[in-house]
Amino acid sequence: MTASSRPLAARERAELADLLERLGPDAPTCCAGWSTAHLAAHLVVRERRPDALPGLGVEQLGVARPLTAWSHRLEDRLRTSTPFPEVVGRLRAGPPAWSPMGLPGLADAVNTAEFVIHHEDVRRAQPDWTARTLDRADQDRLWGAAVLFARRQRGGAVLRRTDVPADAKRIGGGGTAVAGEPLELLLWAAGRRDVARVTGS
Structure with a gap:
C-alpha cells in the first residue's frame, strides 16, 4: 500500500x-x-x-x-x-x-x-505554518465531517465548497454562510475560527 x-x-x-x-x-x-x-x-x-x-x-x-x-x-x-x-x-x-x-x-x-x-x-500554532494542499478524495472525506461538525452551530449554517463551487449544504435554518475548502470548513466548524481560511464567517 x-x-x-x-x-x-x-x-x-x-x-x-x-x-x-x-x-x-x-x-x-x-x-x-x-x-x-x-x-x-x-x-x-x-x-x-x-x-x-x-x-x-x-x-x-x-x-x-x-x-x-x-x-x-x-x-x-x-x-x-x-x-x-x-x-x-x-x-x-x-x-x-x-x-x-x-x-x-x-x-x-x-x-x-x-x-x-x-x-x-x-x-497552525507555529509561526511559519502554511496551508496544506489536499487531494480531491481527502477533501471529499472532510466535507462530510465539516457538515457533521457544523450541526453544532447555533442558528444553523450554510457551507459552500470553494473547490467544488456547486457543492453547498444548508444546516438547520441556514444562518451563517461560510465558504472554503472542506479542510478549512471543518476547522471553522470545530471552533478554530482564528486559523480557518474561510470567507463569510
Missing part, C-alpha cells in the same frame, strides 16, 4: 506523530492552554482508556460534567508520569486491539476528523 492509498486517518496520525517528535513537548497548539504534551496525552488517553470516552464525549457537546474532569485527570497523569517520546510512540502505534478505537471500520470513521483537526492545531 502506497502512502497516498493509506486511509486519511492513518496518514494524519503518522504526520502528527512526526511533527510532535520534531517540536517536542512544549510547543504551542491552537487548543487554549494546551502544549503539544497536552495534545499528545489527550489522543493517547482517548484510544487507550475507554473510561475516558464518556467524559470526552460530553466535552465535545460543550457540557462540563464530572466525567470530563476524570478524563482530564487521566490525561494529566499520563502527561506528567510518562516521557514525551514514549507518549508519542504510543500515539504512533495506534490503539491496542482491545480498545473500541481499534475496531475495524470504527477507527477510520472516528479518527479522521480527530487527527486532521489536531494535526492542524499543532501546525
Whole structure:
C-alpha cells in the first residue's frame, strides 16, 4: 500500500506523530492552554482508556460534567508520569486491539476528523505554518465531517465548497454562510475560527 492509498486517518496520525517528535513537548497548539504534551496525552488517553470516552464525549457537546474532569485527570497523569517520546510512540502505534478505537471500520470513521483537526492545531500554532494542499478524495472525506461538525452551530449554517463551487449544504435554518475548502470548513466548524481560511464567517 502506497502512502497516498493509506486511509486519511492513518496518514494524519503518522504526520502528527512526526511533527510532535520534531517540536517536542512544549510547543504551542491552537487548543487554549494546551502544549503539544497536552495534545499528545489527550489522543493517547482517548484510544487507550475507554473510561475516558464518556467524559470526552460530553466535552465535545460543550457540557462540563464530572466525567470530563476524570478524563482530564487521566490525561494529566499520563502527561506528567510518562516521557514525551514514549507518549508519542504510543500515539504512533495506534490503539491496542482491545480498545473500541481499534475496531475495524470504527477507527477510520472516528479518527479522521480527530487527527486532521489536531494535526492542524499543532501546525497552525507555529509561526511559519502554511496551508496544506489536499487531494480531491481527502477533501471529499472532510466535507462530510465539516457538515457533521457544523450541526453544532447555533442558528444553523450554510457551507459552500470553494473547490467544488456547486457543492453547498444548508444546516438547520441556514444562518451563517461560510465558504472554503472542506479542510478549512471543518476547522471553522470545530471552533478554530482564528486559523480557518474561510470567507463569510
